Amino acid sequence: MSSKNWEDLVALNSQSEPVFNLLEPAKAYEAGDKRREWFRDLDFANALEADIWPLPETKDREGYSGPHHFAYWASGFRDASNLLEAAKNHGTEISSYLDLGCASGRVIRHLPHIDPSIDTWGCDINRLHVEWCNLNLGPEIKVFQNHSIPNLPMADNSLDMISAFSVLSHIEAF
Numbered sequence: 001m002s003s004k005n006w007e008d009l010v011a012l013n014s015q016s017e018p019v020f021n022l023l024e025p026a027k028a029y030e031a032g033d034k035r036r037e038w039f040r041d042l043d044f045a046n047a048l049e050a051d052i053w054p055l056p057e058t059k060d061r062e063g064y065s066g067p068h069h070f071a072y073w074a075s076g077f078r079d080a081s082n083l084l085e086a087a088k089n090h091g092t093e094i095s096s097y098l099d100l101g102c103a104s105g106r107v108i109r110h111l112p113h114i115d116p117s118i119d120t121w122g123c124d125i126n127r128l129h130v131e132w133c134n135l136n137l138g139p140e141i142k143v144f145q146n147h148s149i150p151n152l153p154m155a156d157n158s159l160d161m162i163s164a165f166s167v168l169s170h171i172e173a174f
């Protein structure tokens with residue numbers, strides 16, 4: 001069956017067997033990444049040391065950052081840091097967080113290294129992304145498959161913050 005939009009199917013790849021080739025952790029790509037300069041103002045040294053999880057191949061991360069693997073990692077660190085900074089500026093204390101449409105964890109992989117006290121969740125309509133996260137990120141990050149039809153299987157008012165990076169712009173129904 002061909003699909004024009006993500007939502008043409010209620011869920012993606014529910015039957016597909018996950019077969020992933022894994023990249024090294026981000027540290028392996030820092031020196032060789034021409035885009036490292038873009039992120040020079042970020043204070044990422046501790047997170048880079050702490051993040052020993054593999055990176056997804058470009059095809060397993062919605063093409064983000066093409067062949068620039070460190071830039072992929074750093075863009076997620078930047079977005080995670082900005083989220084927490086925005087919450088702080090808003091006077092909101094974050095103890096639980098969901099990234100809707102998290103793909104293979106570009107943003108959520110950073111939460112435990114920035115603030116391990118935050119209960120971190122991700123979800124995606126694509127089961128292969130969910131499998132990638134659950135196989136390759138630590139158990140402190142919990143990821144489940146959701147469907148295009150609301151609701152999410154989470155209790156009302158159980159989250160302090162929800163993000164959706166480049167997801168709502170793709171949702172045309174429900």
Ligand SMILES: C[S@@+](CC[C@H](N)C(=O)[O-])C[C@H]1O[C@@H](n2cnc3c(N)ncnc32)[C@H](O)[C@@H]1O
Binds near residue numbers: 106107124
């Ligand atoms: C452009 S990618 C962005 C991925 C990720 N947010 C990031 O910034 O790296 C859009 C993601 O949204 C997911 N998606 C699309 N429609 C969705 C829906 N209704 N519910 C959950 N995820 C959805 C796709 O499977 C894909 O992983």
